[in-house]
Amino acid sequence: MALPDNLQKFFHALTNTNRQRIMLLFAEQPVLTVGEVAERTQLGMSTASEHLKQLKEAGLLRSEKIGKEVEYRANVASIQAILAxxxxxxxxCC
Structure with a gap:
């Protein structure tokens, strides 16, 4: 029996330690931009952006464009649904 696709994406997104670190940032501050994530994790902007994209695709984050910035937030409803x-x-299965 294989895991559903959305669960596979969820687990895959969290296998990377940088993405784990990024998710923990949202426990400290609910809204972050790519620049803020890059600064706090000491990652390059493009690397931080790629990690944020993968977390969003896995349902862990949501984003909103505000002017020239994109703000990211934890997607609590999606995370709860995936965990359920x-x-x-x-x-x-067990």
Missing amino acids: ELGGFLRQ
Whole structure:
């Protein structure tokens, strides 16, 4: 039995330590821009942007363009839904 695609993306996004570090930033500050993430993680802008993109595609973040900046926030509703789905999957398989 294989994991559903959205769970695979969720787990894959969190396998990278830089993406884990980025997600932990949102516990300290709910809204961050690419520049803020790059500065706080000591990553280049393009690297930070790529990590944010992968986290967004996995449902962990959402973004909103405000003027020239893109603001990122944890996608709490999506994370909760994915974790609930994981719980259901685990109850089925194990």
